Amino acid sequence: xxxxxxxxxxxxxxxxxxxxxxxxxxxxxxxxxxxxxxxxxxxxxxxxxxxxxxxxxxxxxxxxxxxxxxxxxxxxxxxxxxxxxxxxxxxxxxxxxxxxxxxxxxxxxxxxxxxxxxxxxxxxxxxxxxxxxxxxxxxxxxxxxxxxxxxxxxxxxxxxxxxxxxxxxxxxxxxxxxxxxxxxxxxxxxxxxxxxxxxxxxxxxxxxxxxxxxxxxxxxxxxxxxxxxxxxxxxxxxxx
Amino acid sequence: xxxxxxxxxxxxxxxxxxxxxxxxxxxxxxxxxxxxxxxxxxxxxxxxxxxxxxxxxxxxxxxxxxxxxxxxxxxxxxxxxxxxxxxxxxxxxxxxxxxxxxxxxxxxxxxxxxxxxxxxxxxxxxxxxxxxxxxxxxxxxxxxxxxxxxxxxxxxxxxxxxxxxxxxxxxxxxxxxxxxxxxxxxxxxxxxxxxxxxxxxxxxxxxxxxxxxxxxxxxxxxxxxxxx
Numbered sequence: 526x527x528x529x530x531x532x533x534x535x536x537x538x539x540x541x542x543x544x545x546x547x548x549x550x551x552x553x554x555x556x557x558x559x560x561x562x563x564x565x566x567x568x569x570x571x572x573x574x575x576x577x578x579x580x581x582x583x584x585x586x587x588x589x590x591x592x593x594x595x596x597x598x599x600x601x602x603x604x605x606x607x608x609x610x611x612x613x614x615x616x617x618x619x620x621x622x623x624x625x626x627x628x629x630x631x632x633x634x635x636x637x638x639x640x641x642x643x644x645x646x647x648x649x650x651x652x653x654x655x656x657x658x659x660x661x662x663x664x665x666x667x668x669x670x671x672x673x674x675x676x677x678x679x680x681x682x683x684x685x686x687x688x689x690x691x692x693x694x695x696x697x698x699x700x701x702x703x704x705x706x707x708x709x710x711x712x713x714x715x716x717x718x719x720x721x722x723x724x725x726x727x728x729x730x731x732x733x734x735x736x737x738x739x740x741x742x743x744x745x746x747x748x749x750x751x752x753x754x755x756x757x758x759x760x761x762x763x764x765x
Numbered sequence: 766x767x768x769x770x771x772x773x774x775x776x777x778x779x780x781x782x783x784x785x786x787x788x789x790x791x792x793x794x795x796x797x798x799x800x801x802x803x804x805x806x807x808x809x810x811x812x813x814x815x816x817x818x819x820x821x822x823x824x825x826x827x828x829x830x831x832x833x834x835x836x837x838x839x840x841x842x843x844x845x846x847x848x849x850x851x852x853x854x855x856x857x858x859x860x861x862x863x864x865x866x867x868x869x870x871x872x873x874x875x876x877x878x879x880x881x882x883x884x885x886x887x888x889x890x891x892x893x894x895x896x897x898x899x900x901x902x903x904x905x906x907x908x909x910x911x912x913x914x915x916x917x918x919x920x921x922x923x924x925x926x927x928x929x930x931x932x933x934x935x936x937x938x939x940x941x942x943x944x945x946x947x948x949x950x951x952x953x954x955x956x957x958x959x960x961x962x963x964x965x966x967x968x969x970x971x972x973x974x975x976x977x978x979x980x981x982x983x984x985x986x987x988x989x990x991x992x993x
Contacts, residue, residue, distance in 0.1 A: 603986075655940050659940045659941060662933075662936045663937075665932075665933060666937060669929050670928075678989045678992065682923070682989060682990050685986070686979075687941070690944070693944045693978065694943050697943065697947045698943075700971070701947050
């Protein structure tokens with residue numbers, strides 16, 4: 526652990542072609558939404574309410590990808606002690622938490638007319654809410670710790686623990702429910718809707734990648750600025 | 766011999782914490798009083814109806830233990846931090862895991878004593894009869910306490926050295942403890958009813974799994990968290 530004393534000197538991010546990727550992402554999202562609204566007929570029971578599915582389900586899937594990224598990059602940070610990995614983990618956590626909130630909110634909007642309630646203590650709903658709270662805690666931890674090296678180590682531990690906890694939370698809530706009553710299932714998907722769902726899953730995935738990249742660039746730029754200020758205060762230049 | 770040395774160190778840390786606690790008693794007495802206060806408040810929230818109160822006893826008991834326990838976890842690094850003694854403690858030779866093990870042990874004893882008081886108080890306040898399954902109930906209390914204390918001691922090492930530790934520790938800890946609380950509450954509920962549905966065993970094995978997962982994870986991660 527002797528390397529921890531020497532801070533990494535970070536390079537500012539290069540813009541590259543990310544702006545074009547952003548344009549492509551938003552165009553793809555608009556197109557995917559337009560296509561799915563055009564080609565999918567209204568559901569027999571749900572009518573046009575079913576269109577919520579095209580954001581709700583992709584958001585939930587990509588939320589899982591984000592949290593997996595948090596765990597992977599938290600591990601990599603603890604392994605290699607490269608500050609950039611910490612910043613990627615943090616960016617993925619931010620985007621994951623937003624998608625998590627979106628999943629919950631859209632699920633409620635869909636659930637009210639379909640099930641008649643805004644909320645039910647179903648295993649999937651409850652564990653999704655718990656994950657939201659776990660990662661809200663992760664982001665609060667980052668906000669309350671200033672020292673970057675310490676913040677990185679601590680939030681890496683919190684991120685990995687949060688990811689480990691998910692299956693246990695899911696299991697425990699499912700038992701809690703099923704020991705009392707039969708779990709209601711939302712029903713399987715009609716093949717007519719799968720193309721639209723796939724298109725939108727990719728659209729949200731691109732959006733997710735784009736947002737993580739942008740948040741990462743912002744975080745990295747902030748750290749470079751901090752390091753430059755520190756170096757200037759010490760009377761030298763961080764990079765020669 | 767390495768394991769023996771670590772164990773001696775852990776025991777020394779635990780002994781120091783418990784001795785400090787025993788000599789002042791202020792910490793334990795106030796936390797125990799808070800535990801009972803929470804039970805009384807639950808009694809008010811759930812109304813004077815005896816059946817309703819009795820049905821809610823397992824949940825109230827575990828939440829009282831949790832809320833009072835969090836204060837103990839937040840205090841567990843407080844003496845060192847206030848005295849500037851954490852850094853010297855870390856500079857001692859030997860694995861830092863023994864420091865964690867020591868803190869864990871001290872908190873475990875603290876929470877067990879706390880739970881003894883809370884359990885007795887809830888038996889009285891919530892009109893619960895001691896069931897024939899009480900040895901199993903003690904086992905559930907032990908397993909649940911291990912779960913609370915493991916993550917509590919671990920997250921306190923971070924939260925108590927940050928700003929806003931009063932908010933941060935429960936915010937980090939409570940969502941992570943959902944499986945422990947659910948399992949402990951449900952097992953307690955089943956055992957109090959005589960475990961006619963044979964559910965308690967499944968919940969107890971969930972507790973064992975959770976404790977095993979997070980005991981290993983916290984011991985592996987503690988080095989990274991405590992560093993300078």
